[in-house]
Amino acid sequence: MFQYAMRKTVNAIPILLGVTILVFLLVHLTPGDPARLLAGPEAYEEDIAAIRERLGLNDPLHIQYWRFLNRAVRLDFGRSFRTNRPVMQDVSNRFPNTIQLAIVSIAWAVTAGVTIGIFAGVRPNSLGDSLSMGVALLGVSAPSFWKGLLFMLIFSYWLGWLPASGMGETLFSVDGMKRMIMPAITLGTGAAAVIARMTRSSMLEVLGQDYVRTARAKGLAERTVIYRHALRNALIPVITLVGLQVGFLLGGSVITEQVFAWPGIGTLVINGIFARDYPMVQAVILLIACIFVIVNLIVDLTYSLIDPRIRYN
Amino acid sequence: MHVLTRLSRHRSARIGGVCILIIVLMAIFAPVLAPEGYNDQNLIIRLRGPSAETPLGTDQLGRHMTSRIIWGARISLQIAFMATGIGLFVGGTLGLVAGYYGGGSDRLIMALMDVLLAFPGILLALAVVAILGPGLYNVMIAVGISGIPQFARLVRGSTLSIREKEFIEAQHAAGASDARILALHILPNIVGPIVVFATLRVGTSIMQAAGVSFLGLGAQPPLPDWGGMISQSRQLLRTAWWTGIFPGVAILLTVFGFNLMGDGLRDALDPRVRIAKKGTEAPRESAVTAD
Numbered sequence: 001m002f003q004y005a006m007r008k009t010v011n012a013i014p015i016l017l018g019v020t021i022l023v024f025l026l027v028h029l030t031p032g033d034p035a036r037l038l039a040g041p042e043a044y045e046e047d048i049a050a051i052r053e054r055l056g057l058n059d060p061l062h063i064q065y066w067r068f069l070n071r072a073v074r075l076d077f078g079r080s081f082r083t084n085r086p087v088m089q090d091v092s093n094r095f096p097n098t099i100q101l102a103i104v105s106i107a108w109a110v111t112a113g114v115t116i117g118i119f120a121g122v123r124p125n126s127l128g129d130s131l132s133m134g135v136a137l138l139g140v141s142a143p144s145f146w147k148g149l150l151f152m153l154i155f156s157y158w159l160g161w162l163p164a165s166g167m168g169e170t171l172f173s174v175d176g177m178k179r180m181i182m183p184a185i186t187l188g189t190g191a192a193a194v195i196a197r198m199t200r201s202s203m204l205e206v207l208g209q210d211y212v213r214t215a216r217a218k219g220l221a222e223r224t225v226i227y228r229h230a231l232r233n234a235l236i237p238v239i240t241l242v243g244l245q246v247g248f249l250l251g252g253s254v255i256t257e258q259v260f261a262w263p264g265i266g267t268l269v270i271n272g273i274f275a276r277d278y279p280m281v282q283a284v285i286l287l288i289a290c291i292f293v294i295v296n297l298i299v300d301l302t303y304s305l306i307d308p309r310i311r312y313n
Numbered sequence: 314m315h316v317l318t319r320l321s322r323h324r325s326a327r328i329g330g331v332c333i334l335i336i337v338l339m340a341i342f343a344p345v346l347a348p349e350g351y352n353d354q355n356l357i358i359r360l361r362g363p364s365a366e367t368p369l370g371t372d373q374l375g376r377h378m379t380s381r382i383i384w385g386a387r388i389s390l391q392i393a394f395m396a397t398g399i400g401l402f403v404g405g406t407l408g409l410v411a412g413y414y415g416g417g418s419d420r421l422i423m424a425l426m427d428v429l430l431a432f433p434g435i436l437l438a439l440a441v442v443a444i445l446g447p448g449l450y451n452v453m454i455a456v457g458i459s460g461i462p463q464f465a466r467l468v469r470g471s472t473l474s475i476r477e478k479e480f481i482e483a484q485h486a487a488g489a490s491d492a493r494i495l496a497l498h499i500l501p502n503i504v505g506p507i508v509v510f511a512t513l514r515v516g517t518s519i520m521q522a523a524g525v526s527f528l529g530l531g532a533q534p535p536l537p538d539w540g541g542m543i544s545q546s547r548q549l550l551r552t553a554w555w556t557g558i559f560p561g562v563a564i565l566l567t568v569f570g571f572n573l574m575g576d577g578l579r580d581a582l583d584p585r586v587r588i589a590k591k592g593t594e595a596p597r598e599s600a601v602t603a604d
Binding site: 014015016018019021022023026029030031137138140141142143144145146149150152153157247248250251252254255258259269270273274281285288289292293 | 424425427428429431432433434435436439440442443444446516520523524527528529530540543544546547550551554557558560561564565568569572573
C-alpha cells in the first residue's frame with residue numbers, strides 16, 4: 001500500500017508542475033503588456049518600463065517561471081492589479097466560504113444521489129425507476145445558474161421562505177442555514193444526478209452477483225441483502241465519482257456564487273477576468289486546480305484501501 | 314440488427330431525437346419561424362407577459378422572447394457543434410497518435426492531457442476566455458479546448474485496444490503505411506464510442522457555453538445567446554420571470570435531448586445490450602458528467 005501511495009503521489013507532481021506552467025503562461029499568452037495594464041492608459045513610457053522591471057517581465061521566460069513557482073509554493077501571488085492588496089489576503093478571506101458551500105453541496109449530492117440510485121436500482125425498469133432516472137437526467141441537463149434563478153424565483157420571491165442571496169454571519173445559525181440551502185442545492189443537484197445514475201447502475205450490477213444470490217438463498221431479509229451485502233460493494237465505484245464531483249463543484253461554484261452573490265473565490269476570479277487582474281485569476285485557478293489534483297489523489301488512495309485489487313492492477 | 318433499427322427502437326433515443334429535431338429545425342428555419350427579428354425592439358410592449366400575442370412574453374426592450382429563443386437555437390448549436398468539432402479533431406488526433414505510436418509521444422501527449430484534466434471543465438473554459446477575451450468565437454474555442462483531453466483519452470484508450478489485434482498485425486505484414494492503417498482500419502473500429510461521447514459532449518458544450526455567457530464572457534448583446542439572455546434577466550426576475558425561465562427551458566430541452574440520444578446511441582452500438590421489443594432498454598448507465 002505504501003509503495004502504491006508513493007507511486008500515485010509521485011505521479012501527481014508532474015501534473016501539478018504542468019498546472020503551474022499553464023497558469024503562469026496565462027499572463028504571457030494574453031495579448032497586451034501586463035505592465036501597461038497595471039500602469040493605466042495614461043501612464044508614461046518610463047513608468048511602464050519601471051513596472052516591467054519591478055515585475056521582472058524583462059527576464060527570460062524560464063527565470064520568470066522559476067520565480068513564479070518559488071512564490072506560488074509560499075502562496076505569494078503578488079498584489080492584485082485592481083485593489084493593490086496582496087492577492088492571498090482576499091483569497092484566504094473568501095476561500096473558507098467556497099469550501100463551506102462545496103462541503104454542504106457534496107453532502108446533499110451524496111445523500112440525494114445515493115438514495116435515488118438505490119431506489120431506482122432495486123426496482124429496474126419499473127415506473128419508479130424510469131421516473132427517478134428521468135428526473136436525474138433532467139438534473140444533469142439543467143444549467144446550474146438557471147436552477148438557481150428558478151429556486152430564487154419560487155422560494156424567495158413567490159413563497160418568501162428563503163433569502164434570495166448573500167451569506168449569513170455563520171453557518172450555524174438559522175439565517176446562515178437558510179442562506180446556504182439554495183446555493184448548496186443549486187450547486188449539488190447536477191452532482192446528485194450523476195451519483196444517482198452511477199449508484200443505480202452499480203446496484204444493478206452487484207445485485208446480479210453470485211454472493212447476493214447466496215445471501216438470498218440463505219433466506220436473509222431483502223433489506224439485509226440490499227443494505228448489508230449489495231450496497232457496500234455498489235458504493236465502491238461511487239466513491240471515485242464523488243471525488244471527481246468535488247473538483248467539478250469547486251469549478252461550478254464560480255457560477256453559483258455569481259447567482260447568489262456568495263462571497264467566495266468564484267466571485268473573485270470572475271471580477272479578476274473582467275478587470276484583467278491576472279495575479280488574482282492565476283491564484284484562484286491554480287488553487288482550484290491543485291485542490292482538484294489532490295482530491296483525485298486522495299480518492300485514488302481511498303479506493304485502493306477499500307478495494308485492494310486496484311493496487312495490483 | 315442494424316444500428317439505426319436498434320436506435321429507432323430505443324425509447325430514450327426516440328425522445329432525445331425529437332428534442333434534437335425540434336431544436337435543429339428551429340435553428341435552420343429561424344427566419345421563417347420567428348415572428349420578429351431577434352433584435353426588433355418595440356418599447357410599447359416591453360416586459361409583456363406570455364399571452365396569445367406574445368407567447369413567451371417580451372423583454373425589457375420589447376423584443377419577442379419567442380423570436381430570441383428561436384434565433385438563439387442557431388447560436389447555441391453553432392457553438393456546441395464547433396466546440397465539439399474542435400475537441401474531437403484536436404483531441405482525437407492526439408489520442409490516435411498517442412495510442413498508435415505509444416512510447417515517448419504517448420507519454421508526452423497524455424501528460425499534457427492530464428494537466429488539462431486537472432482543471433474542471435468550466436474553469437478551463439474561463440481561463441481560455443480570460444486569455445482570448447469575451448465573444449462568440451472565443452467561447453467556441455474555449456469550450457472546444459476544454460473538451461480536448463476527454464476526447465484524447467477516449468480515442469487513445471480505444472486505439473490501444475485495437476492496435477494489438479491480429480488484423481492490424483496483418484496490415485503491418487502486408488506493408489500498409491501507418492496513415493493507411495490509422496485511417497482505414499483503426500478509425501472505423503473505434504468510431505462507436507467516439508460518436509457516443511461526441512453526442513454527449515454537444516450537450517456539455519451547450520451548458521458550458523451558456524455558463525460562460527451567463528457570466529458575461531460569451532456572445533455579446535444583442536446576439537440572442539440563451540445563457541446571456543438568462544444573465545440579462547437577473548434584475549428582472551421578480552417582475553418578468555419569463556425573460557429568464559424560458560431560455561433556460563430551451564437549454565434544458567436541448568441538453569436533455571443530446572444526453573438521451575447519447576445514451577441511446579451507446580446502447581444501440583453495443584451488441585451486448587438487448588433492446589426489448591417494446592422499447593424498454595436494458596439497464597445500463599452513462600457517464601454523463603455535470604459541469
